[in-house]
Amino acid sequence: MERMERTETADTEDRDAAEQHARAAPVTNRAMTTFSPADEEKQRGVRRMKLTATALLLFVALVYVLAKWASHQGAGAWAGYVAAAAEAGMVGALADWFAVTALFRHPLGLPIPHTAIIPTKKDQLGTALGDFVGENFLSEDVVRRRLRAVGIGSRLGAWLAVPEHADRVTAEVSAALRGALTVLRDSDVQAVVGEAITRRANTQEIAPGMGKMLERIVADGGHKRAVDVVVARAHDWLVLHSDTVMDAVHGGAPGWTPKFVDRKVGERVYKELLRFVTEMRDMPGHPARGALDRFLTDFATDLQSDTDTRARVERLKGDILARSEVQDLIASAWTAVRGMIVSAAEDERSELRLRLRASLLSLGARMSLDPKLQGKVDGWLESAAVYVVTTYRKEITSLITDTVASWDAEHTTKKIEANIGRDLQFIRINGTVVGSLAGLLIYTISRALGA
Template identity: 85%
Template sequence: MKRTERTRAADTTDAGAGSGSGAGGVTNRTMTTFSAADEEKQRGVRRMKLTATGLLLFVAVVYVLAEWASHRGAGAWAGYVAAAAEAGMVGALADWFAVTALFRYPLGLRIPHTAIIPNKKDQLGVSLGDFVGENFLSEDVVRGRLRAVGIGSRLGTWLAVPEHADRVTAELSAALRGALTVLRDSDVQAVVGEAVTRRANAQEIAPGMGKMLEKVVADGGHKKAVDVVVTRAHDWLVLHGDYVMNAVHGGAPGWTPRFVDRKVGERVYKELLRFITEMRDMPTHPARGALDRFLADFASDLQSDTDTRARVERLKGEVLGRDEVQDLIASAWTAVRSMIVSAAEDERSELRLRVRASLLSLGARMAADPRMQGKVDGWLESAAVYVVTTYRKEITSLITDTVASWDPEHTTRKIEANIGRDLQFIRINGTVVGSLAGLVIYTVARALGA
C-alpha cells in the first residue's frame, strides 16, 4: 500500500510540478541524496506512525466497548467514556489527514490542497528564496550583523599573533607563485612592451630630460662623470701612444717626408696627452668650463628649443622601434618574475620578511586603534552590502533553482524523514486533546440538559 501511494504521488507530482521547473529555470531534476542518517530518521518516523496509529486504534476499541457497555446498562460512566473516545477518534483522523496531506494524497484520493510539498515544491523554493532575500540579504541586516561581529578588532588581534602573520604570509606567497606560474611569459611580455612603448610615445621626454640635466649641472653632479672620462682617456693615451701616432702617419699626405710625419705624430700625441692631463688635474680648466656651458645650454634647449625637442622625439621613436630595445623591455618581465618567485619561495627573503612585518604592524594598529577598526568595518560593510544588493537575485536564485532541480518524490521523503517524527506527535496530541475536548463537551451538555 505504501509503495502504491508513493508511486501515485510521484506520478502526480512529476506532472504537477513540471510548470514550476520552467519558472525556476531548471529542466532536469536531480535526485536528492538519501543518506544513512536519513534512513535512520525515517525508521524513527515509522515507529512514531505506529505509535500514533496504535493510539487511534486504542480509542476506537475503547469507544466500541463503551458503547457496548452503555447499551448493556453499565451506567452513566459509559457515556462519558464513549464521548471522549469518539472525539479522540475524530481528532486523530483529522490530524492524520492534515499530516498526510503535507506529503501525499490521503488514501490516494486527489483531494484539493493535499500533497502540498511535492505539488508546491517549486513555489515553496521561490518563497524561501524571497524570504531569505528580504530578511537576510537586506542592507540593514548585513550592516547590523557585521557591525556586531566587530571584524576589524578581531582581525587585528588575530593578525598581531606572529604565527598567524606567518600563515598569511605563506598563503600570500603561494598565491603569488601560483599567479605568476599561470601567466604566460609571452602574453605578459607583449603587454609590458606595448604598455612601455605606448607610455613613452604618449609623453614628450625632452623637457623632463632638460630639467634633470639642468639640475645635475647646477649641482655639479656631472663633474664626477667628466673626471672618470678624462682619467680613462689619459690612461688609454699613456698605454696606446703608438696608435695615435700611427693614425697621424696614416692621414698624412704621401708627398711629405716620413720623418716629418713622425715628428708631427709625436707632437700631436704630446699635445693631446698634455691637454688631457691638464684637464684631469685642473678642476678650473677652460675645457671643463666650456663643457659646463655646453651642458647648461643643451639643458635649456631641451626644454625650450623646438628643433632640439623634435630631434629628441625622433631619436626616441627610432630607439623604441629597434628590435633590441623591444627584446630588452620584454626580457625585463622574465627577470622580474624570476626575482619575485625566488623571493616568494624563500622564507627568509626580504620580500617575505617585509610582508610579515607589515602584517604584524597592521594587526597591532587595528587591534589598538578604534578609528582604524571603524574604517575596516566600514569598508567590509560597504563591500558586503554592495554584493548582497547587487547580486541578491543571483543569490536567491541559487535556492530556488536548487529546490526546483530536486526530484519531488525524493524531496518529499527527505523532508518527511527530517520532520515527520515531530509531525506524528501532532496526531498523538490530536487524539489526546480531542478526547479531553469531547469529554468536556459531553459533560457540559449533560449538566445543562439535567
C-alpha cells in the same frame, strides 16, 4: 510492408523525442535523490511514529465504540463523557492526519485541491525561499549589522598578532605567490609588460622631463663627477694609445707631404691633445668645462621649450623602443624578477618572507589595540560584503531556486518527510489528545448548561 515501415518510423521518432526530452530535462541533485544511512534511520523513525499515531487513533475509536455500547447498556452518565472525549479525539486525529498527509501526498490517493503541497509546489517553494533569503539575509542593513556585531577587525588583529598565525599566513601567501607565478606563462607576461611599457612611453613625452632633470643636475653640479670620470679615462687612454693617435694623423695627411713632417705633426697634435685633456682633468675652472656647463644648460632648456629638439627626442625614443634588443631586455628583466621572487618565496629565511611576517605581526598588534584601525578594517569588510550581496543577490538566490527546481519531486518529498516527518506525527498525537480534552470540555459544559 508499408505498415512495417511506418511502424519503424514511428518508433524512431518516439526514441528521438525521448532522447530530446532526456537531454532537456534538468539534472537532478544527487544529494536529494540518494538516501544516506542517516536518512534511512530517520525514515524508520517516521514509520514508528506513524504506527504510534495510528494506534492511538484506533484506540480512541475502540474507546468510543465501547463507551457507546456501555451507554446503551445503561452504564451511567460516565459513558457519555468518555464517548464525547473519544469522539472528539477521533475528529482531531483525523483532521491532523489529513493536514500532515496533505503536505507530502494526496490523502487516500484522492486529488483533493491544495494537497500534496511539497511535490506540486516544490518550485514555487524554492522561489519563495530564495526571495525570503534575499530580502531577510542578503539586505545591506542585515549584513552591516551582523558584521559590525562580530568585530572582525579586532579579532583578526588578535589572531594575526600570534607568531604561529603570522607564520601560517606567510606560508600561505608565499605558496599562493609561487603558484601564481608558476601558472603564468612568461611569454604572456612579457608581452603584457612590454606592451604596457611601450604604450606608456609612446603616450607620454619624455623630453620636458629629461630637460627638467638635466637642469637640476647641472644646477647642483651633479654632472661634474661624470665629466671628471670621462676626462680621467680620456687622459689614461691617450697615455696608453699615443701610437694610435699619431697613426690616425699620419693616415689623414696628404700623400705629397714628407713622412718626417707627418710624424712631427702627429707628435705635435698628440702632445696638444694630451695637454688639453690633462688641464681639463686638473683644473676645475677650465674654460672647456665652463663651455660644457653652458652647453648642458642650453640643451636642458631646448628639451623643455624647443619644438625641433623635442621632436628629435621623441623620434629617438620611438626608434629605441622598436628595437628588438629593448624587448629582449624587458623579457630578460621579467625572467630575472620572477626567478628572484619564486626563490624568495620558497626560502623561509628570505628577506621577502621575513619582512612579510614582520609586517603581519605589526599589523596584527596595531589592529588589536587601535580602535580607529579596527573601524577602518570593519568598514572595508562591510563595504565589500555589501557590494557582493547587493550586486550578486539575484545570482545567490537563484542558486537556491535553481537547486530546488533541479530536485526530483518524489525523492525530495521522501527526504523531507524523513527529516521532519517524525515531528509532524507528534501533531497527530497532540491532535488526538487535545481533541479528546476539548470534546470532554464541550460535553461537560453542555451537560452543565442542560443542553
